[in-house]
Amino acid sequence: MARFYCDACKEEFEHSSPSKKEYTDSFFGCCWQYVAPCPQCGKECTEKKEPQKKKRTSSSGGGCSSGCCGSCSCCG
Numbered sequence: 001m002a003r004f005y006c007d008a009c010k011e012e013f014e015h016s017s018p019s020k021k022e023y024t025d026s027f028f029g030c031c032w033q034y035v036a037p038c039p040q041c042g043k044e045c046t047e048k049k050e051p052q053k054k055k056r057t058s059s060s061g062g063g064c065s066s067g068c069c070g071s072c073s074c075c076g
Contacts, residue, residue: 005048006038012048013039 001014015036021044022032034047 002034002036003048004034004036004038004045006041006043006045008043009038009040011038011040013045018047 001016002018003012003014004018005012013036018034018036020032021035022030025031035044036047037043038045
């Protein structure tokens with residue numbers, strides 16, 4: 001089930017069979033998103049996206065761990 005958020009009702013809800021809506025973005029061009037009707041007001045709502053927590057990794061060049069490429073004076 002996908003989670004959706006209604007801006008009008010300020011409520012989250014789940015929907016088992018959302019539909020796919022295509023739209024044109026001025027920057028990205030042709031895009032799509034999942035939409036579902038709000039069970040309370042009937043407004044078309046978009047899928048609620050949670051930000052993904054990314055693990056920080058050190059730079060692949062090694063070095064002093066200050067984000068350099070390994071060529072600064074403290075790295076040799």
